[in-house]
Amino acid sequence: AQRVTQPEKLLSVFKGAPVELKCNYSYSGSPELFWYVQYSRQRLQLLLRHISRESIKGFTADLNKGETSFHLKKPFAQEEDSAMYYCALSRYNTDKLIFGTGTRLQVFP
Amino acid sequence: GAGVSQSPRYKVAKRGQDVALRCDPISGHVSLFWYQQALGQGPEFLTYFQNEAQLDKSGLPSDRFFAERPEGSVSTLKIQRTQQEDSAVYLCASSPNGRATNEKLFFGSGTQLSVL
Numbered sequence: 413a414q415r416v417t418q419p420e421k422l423l424s425v426f427k428g429a430p431v432e433l434k435c436n437y438s439y440s441g442s443p444e445l446f447w448y449v450q451y452s453r454q455r456l457q458l459l460l461r462h463i464s465r466e467s468i469k470g471f472t473a474d475l476n477k478g479e480t481s482f483h484l485k486k487p488f489a490q491e492e493d494s495a496m497y498y499c500a501l502s503r504y505n506t507d508k509l510i511f512g513t514g515t516r517l518q519v520f521p
Numbered sequence: 522g523a524g525v526s527q528s529p530r531y532k533v534a535k536r537g538q539d540v541a542l543r544c545d546p547i548s549g550h551v552s553l554f555w556y557q558q559a560l561g562q563g564p565e566f567l568t569y570f571q572n573e574a575q576l577d578k579s580g581l582p583s584d585r586f587f588a589e590r591p592e593g594s595v596s597t598l599k600i601q602r603t604q605q606e607d608s609a610v611y612l613c614a615s616s617p618n619g620r621a622t623n624e625k626l627f628f629g630s631g632t633q634l635s636v637l
Contacts, residue, residue: 416563444623446623455524455525455627455630456564456612456628457628458623458626461623461624498563498564500563502623507552507569507621507622507623508554508566508577508580509556509564509566509623509626510566513561513562513563514563
C-alpha cells in the first residue's frame with residue numbers, strides 16, 4: 413500500500429538556521445511528490461512539486477528514489493515560514509493525493 | 522469568486538443525526554475532490570468527481586457517506602447517522618484540469634464537523 417511518512421510532528425528552529433523537513437514514501441511505481449503548506453488561518457496550498465524542480469520561497473526538495481525520500485530544505489529559515497507542512501504522493505496516472513501526517517515548523521526570532 | 526467555498530464552516534451534530542456539507546468550487550473547474558482530515562492527521566481522500574461523474578469513491582469509509590455533484594458544479598457530501606468517529610475537518614478541492622489535477626489544485630477552508 414502507498415504510504416507517506418513524516419517522522420517529526422514538530423520542528424523548532426531559530427531564524428536564519430537551516431531547515432530540513434523529512435518525508436519518506438512507500439510506493440512501488442513512479443510517484444509524483446508534493447509539499448503542501450498551511451499557514452495559520454489559511455487554506456492548504458501547494459508549495460512545490462518534484463516534477464517542476466523549482467525553488468519556492470527559498471524551499472527546495474529533491475526526490476531520492478533510492479532512499480524513497482522527498483525532504484524539504486531551506487538554508488535560512490524565516491519567521492514567516494512557520495506553518496504546517498504536508499508531504500503528499502500521487503500515483504502515476506491517478507490523481508488523488510496521499511498525505512503524510514504533517515510537520516509543524518516553528519521559527520523563533 | 523474568491524476561491525473554493527465550503528459551508529457551513531462549523532457543524533455540530535448529535536450522534537445519529539444526518540448532515541450535509543456543501544462545496545462551491547471555483548467557477549468552471551472540472552475536477553472536484555473531497556478529503557477528510559481527522560485531528561492530528563493529514564487529509565485522506567474520500568471521493569473524486571469529473572464534472573457530474575463520480576469517478577472514484579474508493580475512500581468513502583462506509584455506506585453512510587454519500588456525495589453528489591448533479592450539475593457538475595456544486596457538490597454535497599452527506600453523512601447519515603453520524604458517529605463520533607466522523608468528527609473531522611472535511612476539505613473540498615477543485616481543479617480546472619480533467620487530468621493532471623495536481624498541477625492546479627485549490628482547497629477550500631473546510632467544514633469542521635463535531636459529532637457529540
